[in-house]
Amino acid sequence: MAAVLQLLLLFAVSNLCSAVHHKDAPFLHKKFPPYFMWGTATASYQIEGAWNVSGKGESIWDKFSHAGVIHNQDTGDVACDSYNKYKEDVQLMKEMGVTHYRFSIAWTRIFPTGKADSYNAAGMQYYKDLVAELKNNSIIPMATLYHWDLPQQLEDVGGWLNDTVIEHYRDYADRVFSELGDDVKLWLTFNEPFVTCWLGYGIAVHAPGKYEKPGVDPYICAHNIIRSHAKAWHTYDDKYRESQRGKISITLDADWKEPKTNSSADRAAAERAEQFKLGWFAHPIYKNGDYPKVMKEFVAKKSKAQGLPVSRLPQFTEAEKCMIKGTYDFFGLNHYTTQYVADKEDSSYVSYDKDQDIDVTVDPNWASSGSSWLKVVPWGLRSLLNWIKYEYNNPDLYVTENGVSDKNGTLNDTFRINFYNGYINNVLKAIDDGCNVKGYTAWSLLDNFEWRQGYSEKFGLHYVDFDDPDRPRETKDSAKWFKKLINTNGWEELKDASSPKYHPDGRLVFG
Known part of the structure; x- marks a missing residue:
């Protein structure tokens, strides 16, 4: 009976999240709350060079x-x-007038070998100078400790598949907190560990390019990253929080998984897909210390x-569950x-x-x-934010990345303005729904090295x-639009002929 009730509750929450997205909901002409933060983001390997x-x-x-x-x-040289x-x-x-800048720190600039005994003061000085420049210009730094660029010497002995990496990561985080923590008050331990573990250790699309045990290695990688995150969080909490008074969490990537039909099987499949991707990391940290x-x-x-x-999914010890649970601010x-998700049994071969x-499709x-991989579906963000609200007890939330790519890098990027306009308005709708969204970060500040696609895909506002x-920068129309949005902190009712015009779905109407 308990299992039946749990299933019915799952379906009820899934239906509620699907209902609130209102695919055809009209554009919302309101302002964001006065505390709302506006930012942009980059990652070390994608922009730094050197x-x-x-x-x-x-x-x-x-x-x-x-x-x-x-x-x-x-x-990325x-x-x-x-x-x-x-x-x-x-x-x-x-x-642009942003309030905060999310950037990542290259582990190999701080510890070139990945280990504490290789400390490199010159690498740390670069980030001290960057943070000082941000503060001098009234921009809040939000630092990500790991955005995929693991020291190669650690990978040579197994990387995220070798649990010795946990203490090396803790040592690295400890040193960065001690050197930068007086000025950095917002920390992220990892960026998108799903990508690290599945694309890097499952299907070889990303570094380190492993494709050996796609039904085993991604789970081991995730197990070690979750434990590394918890170690770093407790290090900050125990040693630095009282004096530095910052906040630390992790940033996770998630698509919205919409049931392909209203059948109970497809609704369960969509929920399962969300748990296998977002819940894989969020459930241990934000719920009970264990996997969904x-x-x-x-x-x-x-x-x-x-x-x-035994299961290919590793098990946390009871002590580890206690260590992991609640490691977020x-x-x-x-x-x-x-994506649309349908139920589909698959026994063809073993992998994550x-x-x-499930069967995944797009409209x-x-x-x-x-x-x-990127289809423009603004309402999906509102649905996902509501799902997180119900699933994880409505935590304070920052959208730490959201953006869209093109191939030509045009300065007149009307399509990017429309993307931001639609997605950001759905953030506002989610706040109206009661979601505790505190800030929005546009990806990305600059056109940059887009991983496996090199410089062929461009996400930049510049x-x-x-x-x-000399790598000159030029401002795109989207950056000018974003500046106006930040300045007005949202949208108000349109009352005069000179105001911008919007299609009912939120697209700007030009001409």
Whole structure:
């Protein structure tokens, strides 16, 4: 009976989240709350360049890109040259009027080998200078400790598959807190660990390019990252919180998983898909220290069918569950797109994605972007924010990434304005629904190295000419629009003919 009641509650919450997105809901002409924060974001490997200067060590992305596997054989060796041009980048942010800047720290600049005994003061000084420049321009720094660029020397002994990495990461986090924590008050331990574990250790799309045990290695990687996150959180909580008075969490990526039909099977499949991706990391941290029940059940079932004596999903000890539970001060969310999910049993071969028994599709009518995986579905963000509200007891939440790509980097990027207009308005609708969203961060400040796609996909609010050794920046129309939005803190009722015009779905109408 308890299981039936739990299933009915699951369906009720799923239906509620689906109902509140109101795909055809009219554009909301209101302001954001006065406390709302507006920011933009980057990642170290994508913008800094200077890959081997001032004592920096080799990262897995240095090695991966040098292997010639990136589009057009691009690398991040120079990227946007932000290592040398960070002051210019801060001025771009100041011109837009952002309140905060989310950036990441390259582990290999601080500990070139990944280990504490290799401390590199010159690398730390770069981030001290960046933070000082931000503060001098009244921009709040939000620092991410790990955005995918693991020290190669740690990968040489197993990387995230070797649990010795946990203490090395804790040592790295400890040193960064001690050096930067007086000035940095917002911390993120990891960026999108799902991508690290599935794309890096499951299907070899990202560094380190492993594709050996896609039904085992991604789970081991996640297990070690979750424990690393908890160690870093407790290090901050125990040693630095009282004096530095900052906040620390993790940022997770999630698509909205919409049931393909209203059948109970498809609704359960959509819920299962959300738990297998977002819940994989969020459930241990934001709920009870352990993986989602449905995830444990499905991986155990598939493991048994293989003839394995135990599940491929690792188990936390009771002590680890206590250590992990509650290691957050807010919820960091990266979101870009939505899919339809249907129930579909799959026993073709064993891997993380096949463990879920789902079929994922998109609506052919959804607008495309410069990235094959990114379809424009603004209402999905509102649905996801409401799902998080109900699933994790409505935590304070920052949208830490949201943006859209193109292929040509045009300055007149009307499509990007429409993307932001639709998605950000759905953040406002979610706040109206009662979601505790405290800020929004646009991805990205600059066109940059877009991982496996090199420089062929551009997400920036500012254009960068990668054919020019000086890497000049130019402001796109989307940055000018974002500046206006920040200045007005949202939208008000349109009352005069000179005001911008909107289509009912939120698109700006030009001309």
